[in-house]
Amino acid sequence: MEAGALSNPVLRARRNRIDRIGDPLLRGLSGLAAALAVAVIVGIVYEVAHLAWPAITHFGIGFITTNDWNPVTERYGAAPFIYGTLVTSAIALLFAAPLAIAISIFLTELAPDRVRRPVATLVDMLAAIPSVILGLWGILVLGPFMHETVEPALKSAFGFLPIFSGDPSAFGYLTAAMILTIMITPIITSVTREVFETVPGELKEGSYALGATRWEMVRQVVLPYSRAGIVGATILGLGRAIGEAIAVAQVIGGATGINISLFHTGSTMAAQIAAQFQGAPGALQKPSLAYLGLLLLAFAVIVNLVARLIVQRGTLKDTDVTPTEVGAL
Amino acid sequence: MTKRLLSVGMALALAVGVAACGSSSSDSSGGSSGSPLVGAGSTLVAPLMSKWQSDYASKSEETVTYGAIGSGGGIDQITSRTVDFGASDAPLTPEQFEEANGVEQIPWALSGTVPAYNVSGAPKNLKLSGEVLADIYLGKVTQWDDPAIAELNPGANLPSTKITPIYRSDGSGDTYAFTNYLSTISPEFKSKVGTSTTVKFPTGVGAEKNDGVAAAIGQTDGSIGYVGLAYALSNELSMPLVENSAGEFPEPGVESVEAAADAVSKVGPNNEISLADLPASAKGAYPISTYTYVIVPLESEKAEALKKFITYAISPAAQEFGPDLDFAPLPKQVVAAGKTAIAKIGG
Numbered sequence: 001m002e003a004g005a006l007s008n009p010v011l012r013a014r015r016n017r018i019d020r021i022g023d024p025l026l027r028g029l030s031g032l033a034a035a036l037a038v039a040v041i042v043g044i045v046y047e048v049a050h051l052a053w054p055a056i057t058h059f060g061i062g063f064i065t066t067n068d069w070n071p072v073t074e075r076y077g078a079a080p081f082i083y084g085t086l087v088t089s090a091i092a093l094l095f096a097a098p099l100a101i102a103i104s105i106f107l108t109e110l111a112p113d114r115v116r117r118p119v120a121t122l123v124d125m126l127a128a129i130p131s132v133i134l135g136l137w138g139i140l141v142l143g144p145f146m147h148e149t150v151e152p153a154l155k156s157a158f159g160f161l162p163i164f165s166g167d168p169s170a171f172g173y174l175t176a177a178m179i180l181t182i183m184i185t186p187i188i189t190s191v192t193r194e195v196f197e198t199v200p201g202e203l204k205e206g207s208y209a210l211g212a213t214r215w216e217m218v219r220q221v222v223l224p225y226s227r228a229g230i231v232g233a234t235i236l237g238l239g240r241a242i243g244e245a246i247a248v249a250q251v252i253g254g255a256t257g258i259n260i261s262l263f264h265t266g267s268t269m270a271a272q273i274a275a276q277f278q279g280a281p282g283a284l285q286k287p288s289l290a291y292l293g294l295l296l297l298a299f300a301v302i303v304n305l306v307a308r309l310i311v312q313r314g315t316l317k318d319t320d321v322t323p324t325e326v327g328a329l
Numbered sequence: 330m331t332k333r334l335l336s337v338g339m340a341l342a343l344a345v346g347v348a349a350c351g352s353s354s355s356d357s358s359g360g361s362s363g364s365p366l367v368g369a370g371s372t373l374v375a376p377l378m379s380k381w382q383s384d385y386a387s388k389s390e391e392t393v394t395y396g397a398i399g400s401g402g403g404i405d406q407i408t409s410r411t412v413d414f415g416a417s418d419a420p421l422t423p424e425q426f427e428e429a430n431g432v433e434q435i436p437w438a439l440s441g442t443v444p445a446y447n448v449s450g451a452p453k454n455l456k457l458s459g460e461v462l463a464d465i466y467l468g469k470v471t472q473w474d475d476p477a478i479a480e481l482n483p484g485a486n487l488p489s490t491k492i493t494p495i496y497r498s499d500g501s502g503d504t505y506a507f508t509n510y511l512s513t514i515s516p517e518f519k520s521k522v523g524t525s526t527t528v529k530f531p532t533g534v535g536a537e538k539n540d541g542v543a544a545a546i547g548q549t550d551g552s553i554g555y556v557g558l559a560y561a562l563s564n565e566l567s568m569p570l571v572e573n574s575a576g577e578f579p580e581p582g583v584e585s586v587e588a589a590a591d592a593v594s595k596v597g598p599n600n601e602i603s604l605a606d607l608p609a610s611a612k613g614a615y616p617i618s619t620y621t622y623v624i625v626p627l628e629s630e631k632a633e634a635l636k637k638f639i640t641y642a643i644s645p646a647a648q649e650f651g652p653d654l655d656f657a658p659l660p661k662q663v664v665a666a667g668k669t670a671i672a673k674i675g676g
Contacts, residue, residue, distance in 0.1 A: 072523030139536075139544045147549070167491065170548055171534045254498025254535020265534050267498070275499040275537060278401045281526050283424045 048293050055287035063291055069256035069272070071281065076288035078295055083258045084266040085299070087173050088248065089241040091262070092180035097234045099181070100188035105218055107189075108196040120193070127186035135250030138179045143170030143251060146178065151263050166261035171253035174262040176271075179247050184237035191236060195229030196222055228311050235307035242299055245270035269296045366634055369396040370403015370416030372539075373502055373557050374438050374621050378416075380650040385641055393638060401500040401526060407432060407624045413631050414639075415624040418502020419526050420601040431627045434599050435670045436620040437642050439590050439657040441558040442506040443581045443617065445566035447546045448473050448553075450488040456481040458572040459514030459616060465553060466494050466511060467518060468532035473551060481572070488551075495545045495554030498535030500526040506605075506619035507555045513605040555617075558586065559655035573616040574607045585615035587657035596666040620663070625674055632675030639674075643667045 049056075055063065059076065066077020107120050151168030158164045169175075199222050207217040223230075245268075253265025254275060267275075269292050280286045368378075375397035382393050398406070400417040407415030408429045421434055444462065446455065451473055461477050464470040470477055474487040497504045505526045512519035522528050534552075536545040542554045543564060553569070558581055561568055570578035579585040589604045592611035596602055604618040623642070625635050641647050648658040659667070 068529075070529040071525050071527045072529065136544075139541065139548065144548050169493070169534065171536070171545065249498065249537055250541060254496075254537075255533075256529055267535075275535075276527055278399050278405065278500060280401065280500060281404075281419070281422050281425060285527075 052290035055291040081269040085268040088177040091177035095181040096185045104192040131247040135247035138251040162260045176252040180241045188233045188237040191233035195226040232311035245274035365392040367394045368414040369406045369412045371400045372397040400502045418621045419505035437623045438621045441586045441618045442503045443561045446553040455569040457569045463511045463515035463518040490551035493552040494533035510605040510617045586618040589614035589618035
């Protein structure tokens with residue numbers, strides 16, 4: 001049919017026209033779409049930098065280390081928020097990563113099919129809870145629980161450590177970190193689960209054939225094979241934790257200083273921007289918040305790049321390494 | 330086939346583009362009478378505003394659209410002229426005035442900011458003074474059985490619970506009114522903290538919006554915070570009585586706010602009126618009363634419609650809706666100042 005159609009000179013001319021226009025058009029349109037994505041990123045960075053410029057010129061690089069945020073005296077610094085971001089994200093990762101790995105092992109290796117599907121769906125749904133709802137739950141349920149049960153217990157057991165000193169409080173770094181843990185666990189879980197599912201069945205069976213128990217198989221085959229994926233997933237979770245604003249702003253207590261005690265109130269970069277950007281009165285307050293946004297952007301980019309590097313290098317190396325590792329078993 | 334699809338797509342895109350251009354151009358050419366007034370800002374004034382909107386629409390057949398996005402947002406929006414008027418609980422700072430470039434600020438509603446507390450074992454209507462409130466927020470009075478509190482509440486059984494001061498972590502007109510009051514009362518508070526819509530409190534817990542503060546108070550034994558008067562009354566929060574300059578402890582409410590407004594006849598530059606520094610003669614006056622303002626551009630296409638609406642808003646017909654919503658009616662001298670300001674709009 002095609003050949004018959006092309007033998008007709010009119011149709012062939014039309015075909016030629018389509019060929020001439022079609023390809024360049026496709027290239028043009030898809031190129032435009034790609035350029036748009038780049039333009040949006042460049043536009044955002046430019047806008048934020050432009051807005052931040054008065055603060056950048058006024059405070060300079062010292063902004064990063066200044067431990068103050070005072071709209072009345074117009075002295076601003078990012079240190080309390082960088083500290084808050086690092087502390088809450090680190091604690092969240094500390095809890096979320098092992099939890100997510102355990103859930104993934106359960107779902108891929110241990111759970112019967114009947115259980116696997118609903119549990120996996122529920123874990124994924126945890127990621128769908130709007131952060132403002134989670135924050136509300138944090139104020140009403142988790143905060144009081146931390147205040148009355150968890151923090152007093154930590155204090156009585158490890159009170160000699162400065163991070164567990166001071167008065168328990170419903171609002172603070174630790175409560176925020178727990179909320180973040182709940183937020184990032186499903187993200188890390190869904191990626192690690194996918195990764196675990198890619199472990200070749202032959203390797204697992206080989207391990208069993210050599211007499212490994214299920215735990216030995218997981219430890220010696222699944223985990224080493226998936227190392228890069230796990231690290232990548234964890235850093236993906238870290239990215240989310242660093243950027244989360246609303247839920248953190250609701251439970252962290254909005255204090256603008258560095259406090260060693262995890263029970264104390266603080267703030268993070270994202271939470272501070274979310275809380276104060278609207279109608280910030282000080283002449284330098286908005287630029288300083290934009291400066292904070294620029295730093296947050298830099299954080300996110302660095303985390304993303306690191307994740308990319310690890311995943312790339314890891315997958316290449318691990319596919320080479322794993323068979324020998326399994327052979328050495 | 331592909332070609333046809335593509336051409337259809339392009340035609341569609343073109344049509345959408347043309348339609349968009351068409352609507353935007355008709356928007357800008359639309360005169361003052363047809364399109365509704367658009368305002369944004371203060372959440373405090375929103376309940377009163379919604380009453381005004383329906384009443385004004387039925388009387389004048391003109392509609393007003395209002396977005397309760399917060400005072401700060403209102404100032405931002407009117408500065409960039411994306412709305413016809415802004416509303417803010419805190420008066421504009423000199424920098425904000427300069428940036429907003431040719432606006433008039435007119436007080437159009439009157440309310441208050443009230444402390445609220447949650448201390449199990451403490452009496453209802455605990456009495457506090459401005460000095461004690463300032464010291465609590467400075468972190469100097471740290472327990473509910475502090476001698477300073479006991480002295481104001483003779484015979485009361487006060488628990489030794491630790492005091493947790495709660496404040497707004499986002500920019501807020503309530504923070505402005507509260508810190509303005511504390512700075513007036515306490516020189517130490519003024520020098521260490523100061524007055525603004527966001528300040529750096531040396532101690533305490535920050536929460537977002539009125540609801541966040543109310544939730545934090547509800548969840549923390551020994552806490553004290555501050556919220557808008559209407560919010561506190563409608564949510565039946567337990568409020569301490571704050572001593573006024575006459576040495577009384579008036580109940581927070583429309584009457585006591587009105588008494589405070591009546592005591593201050595001086596209207597400051599840019600129609601700014603602070604009710605924090607009341608004379609000792611102000612009997613029954615609530616000490617943390619505050620005006621909330623509308624901010625209008627001096628020049629705009631809708632100047633006539635704006636003048637008409639704001640004249641309505643400060644008129645007795647509109648102000649009489651106030652008391653039901655916990656707003657006090659504007660006193661005469663403020664209405665007079667408002668009328669003078671309205672006359673300046675539109676040249």
